[in-house]
Amino acid sequence: MRFVIEKTVEINAPAEVVWEVLADLPKYPQWNPFCIEARSTLKPGDPIDMKVKLLARPQAQREWMKEYVEGRRFAYSMKPVPGGALSSFRSHDVEPIDATRTRYRSYFHLQGWLRFLVLALLRDKLEAGFAGMTDGVRRRAEELWIHRQTQAGGG
Template sequence: MAFVYEQTLDIAAPAAVVWEVITDLPRYGEWNPFVSSCASTLRPGDPIDMTVHLMKRPQQQREWISEYHEGRGFAYRMKPVPGGALSSARWHDITPVDDGHCRYRSHFELRGWLMPVVRGLLGARLRGGFAGMNGGVKERAESLWAQRNPR
């Protein structure tokens, strides 16, 4: 059993613009209410260091890039807690719809025997954080696209 949060958004911007938003890690603080700073090479095996706003005070978090597909998505995982106590995985996926639209899928899952405790303590905050981040991706991409393509 896993705690899963997944959201799919239709975005009125090309896939390339959404890719730009989610991979421009130094700019996360400009639009992302959940992860205010982020740094990584995005190469599989390398770390991704984030400042996450889950508790009253921001927390530093290090996870590890597990997948990278240029223009389509990337994924990262926490280092599993020994004994199968806890592990997490996070995906960002982008699917082009047409020249000016795409679909963005955000997926997070938490597994392990400690998962029910973490879900009970932080489940609502995790859902709210990811929803805020996903909304930020959409708003940022659509704003950039509108600035570049005024009608």
């Protein structure tokens, strides 16, 4: 059995802009209230090092890239705890709706018998964190798109 957090939002910005926000890891501190630092090549097999704000002080976390499809999707997971005790999977999906709107899907699952302990301690913080990040992606992409439209219009 898995514990799943899945958020899907429509964003008033082109898919390219949403992807730019997600893939520009060095800029995460500017807009992301949950994952306040991220470093990775984004290549499958390489690490993704993050600082995640679950507790009073951000926690360093290393996970491993599983998938990368330019402009569409990237996914990563933790190194599983032996014996099937705990594993996770996280993905970011970008789908164009039309030329100026995008559907963004944030997905996370946690499985293994230790998930009960993790959820007892951190469930509310995980749910709030992923919701905050999803809203941050939306806000940042829409701000960038509005700014670029204003710049293109000369005003």
